[in-house]
Amino acid sequence: MALVSFRGLDPLESLMALQGDLDRLFRNPLAGFDLGPSGAPVFPPLNVFADKEGELVIKAEVPGVDPDKIDIQLEPRRLTLSGERSLPETKGSFHRRERRAGRFARAIQLPEDLDPENATAEFRNGVLTIRVAKRAIARPRRISIKAS
Amino acid sequence: MTAQELAAKDKQELKEPNQTRPVRTFIPDVDIAEDDAALHLWAEMPGVDQSRVTVELDDDQLTLAGEVDAAEYEGLTPQYTEYNVGRFVRRFTLADSGRFDRDAISARMSNGVLEIVLPKGEKARPRRIQVTG
Numbered sequence: 001m002a003l004v005s006f007r008g009l010d011p012l013e014s015l016m017a018l019q020g021d022l023d024r025l026f027r028n029p030l031a032g033f034d035l036g037p038s039g040a041p042v043f044p045p046l047n048v049f050a051d052k053e054g055e056l057v058i059k060a061e062v063p064g065v066d067p068d069k070i071d072i073q074l075e076p077r078r079l080t081l082s083g084e085r086s087l088p089e090t091k092g093s094f095h096r097r098e099r100r101a102g103r104f105a106r107a108i109q110l111p112e113d114l115d116p117e118n119a120t121a122e123f124r125n126g127v128l129t130i131r132v133a134k135r136a137i138a139r140p141r142r143i144s145i146k147a148s
Numbered sequence: 149m150t151a152q153e154l155a156a157k158d159k160q161e162l163k164e165p166n167q168t169r170p171v172r173t174f175i176p177d178v179d180i181a182e183d184d185a186a187l188h189l190w191a192e193m194p195g196v197d198q199s200r201v202t203v204e205l206d207d208d209q210l211t212l213a214g215e216v217d218a219a220e221y222e223g224l225t226p227q228y229t230e231y232n233v234g235r236f237v238r239r240f241t242l243a244d245s246g247r248f249d250r251d252a253i254s255a256r257m258s259n260g261v262l263e264i265v266l267p268k269g270e271k272a273r274p275r276r277i278q279v280t281g
Contacts, residue, residue, distance in 0.1 A: 098179060
């Protein structure tokens, strides 16, 4: 599978290429993830990537959520994200109300054996990025053939 | 008060049939509130950095736009996706726009949410009038 690479593309072309790639892998049934009830969207929406080193990179969109209010639990084959989103208080009256507040909890079964000890999480611009390496044992090992 | 469960919904897409370059554009969820002093607006644009947000107030048209930086995805191979990213655009027509002090408009990005405050001009603020007798 080709890595996403934007070399030689202008920013707009890069964005369109990215959108195409994300579209093609939409709810990819071959990915081997068990994400719970299918059909209805669950909060937060997740995108799962592999990086050049074979690490798993999981992105979740959680705009307006205080990072202190997000709990991440990582087991070898399962990631659980939970937390709460609260909306700012206002003295006035609302003309329009589309944003939602409330608690969320989401568990995702991951296909590979991951190394929870070496996971990192970063929160930027309302997107949570979790990077997890695979367990050392799970990484493919080259076996050399001894000449007889 | 019981905490409700936060339900998700897919991003709403803006269908613009005549773009010269077909970038997918989404409509950010917005809350708008008004109090005595100002109009407040919050627009969700996850993944958009402050440097890539524009807010324009042109006559009575308020336009918000933001764009995700594809370079952040360099070297990542998608395996499974549930959401797409790209541009966000939303336009509003301000009712009775003369009551706002346009020069005092402020905008700020925080955790993927754009917060705009449009203060009302002095004239527009409700005033209590003393009734003498």
